[in-house]
Amino acid sequence: MALLLLGLLGLLGLWGLLRISARRPSPAQRWPPGPCPLPLVGNLHLLNISQQDRSLIELSERYGPVFTVHLGCQKTVVLTGYEAVREALVGTGPELADRPPIPIFQLIQQGGGIFFSSGARWRAARQFTVRTLHSLGVGQDPVSDKVLQELACLSGQLDHYGGRPFPLALLGWAPSNITFTLLFGRRFDYQDPTFVSLLGLIDEVMVLLGSPSVQLFNIYPWLGTLLQLHRPVLQKIEEVRAILRTLLKAQGPPTPRGDPAQSYMEALIQHGQGGGPEGLFAEANMVACLLDMLMAGTETTSATLQWAILLMASHPAVQGCVQEELDRVLGSGQPPRPEDQRALPYTNAVLHEVQRYITLLPHVPRCTAAETQLGGYLLPKGTPVIPLLTSVLLDKTQWETPGQFNPGHFLDADGRFVKRAAFLPFSAGRRVCAGESLARTELFLLFAGLLQRYRLLPPPGVSPEALDTTPAPAFTMRPRAQALRAVPRP
Missing domain, CATH: 3.30.43.20 (Uridine Diphospho-n-acetylenolpyruvylglucosamine Reductase; domain 2)
Known part of the structure; x- marks a missing residue:
């Protein structure tokens, strides 16, 4: 087997040399x-x-x-x-x-979906997605109300721990459920088998996509196919697809075309009644779009919220300043609203610095x-x-202390929030994140709401400095699995 593999590598190397020599630029x-x-x-x-x-x-x-x-x-x-x-x-x-x-995304999505498609198919999928998210209330009060409802459910889970250590990943349940609500038209109980299965599969897929074997497959797809390096991630993706197909079938007849859809999935079905550009509303591409929205919508916001809370536990002085501002501006009984960000410059700066610092x-x-x-x-x-x-x-010409967690990057000398042109965690241009508005709303309301209610602390016997803030190996720079404490504030 070893000789066979060496022979294949040699042939692949010869092919690569011939390919490079044949490519003579104009x-x-x-x-x-x-x-x-x-x-x-x-x-x-x-x-x-x-x-x-x-x-x-x-x-x-x-x-x-x-x-x-x-x-x-x-x-x-x-x-x-x-x-x-x-x-x-x-x-x-x-x-x-x-x-x-x-290669791996070509196998998974076959050129469909939103994030790894190109050309006319991508433009049609993106325009549909942006339009549908807006019609579902993203950036408006209806979605803000859903986020605050999910914050109450998450707080109930944390209260069950009574100040004892809880797994950091638990914080990802709330932003994930908000995504599920928009995609499927209903929130899930945190113990619902479909909810648990989807979160578990998304976690496994993200780890596999960042694994050395899948990276090797993307660089040498012929060798990767021979060694079956892509099989584990494709198997997990197929399990996710099976759940999505089940949810599609359970949706029932959609509202008549022209009436407002109650979910992203319903909008796909509704528009599919009249065909669509570039096969956008064929069942395979519906599932591809749902898969992209599911993976991106849960992983990014979920991981960012976990990072934000972990960094508060590891920087207690910063956490204290956020809580002082929240108490002064909102008090203890008034939940945050999106419009409160303007009156909370330090809290806003901290959230922006979290996203800059983690480079998700x-x-x-x-x-x-x-x-x-x-x-x-x-x-x-x-x-x-x-x-x-x-x-x-991390550009040294744009940030005063790029390698440090420093909310001052987004504050002027008078403590006012300052926008920075180099703040591009959502990318920019035509491929800027379609869910940026939703992510910003979720992160602010969940972060501010949690810090209003709890002091975030390390487990007993662990100092703030000893918390692990190195990223775990995955497709995104997600935090490592660990425990924190959420102690209700008096």
């Missing part, structure tokens, strides 16, 4: 500089697989803010720093709005839809491009 094309690639591995030997974004930042210090890196045999352009990333995401228009064909989603690659000028270089159509968001959120 005289007009100019590629950015970058490290010299090795046969087969390209520049993978220069990258820490668990902290690839940090390795790319180190390479940018040598090769500049726009450089070329070879991920195996795939020639990829990396953009680092606020100026280079913003110019690409905001200044290029549709030229950088596509996704490259990432370091990068999702783009692809040039046509020959594109970037940073003085002319890139051919189909070039994968990585706008490295980590490098923006």
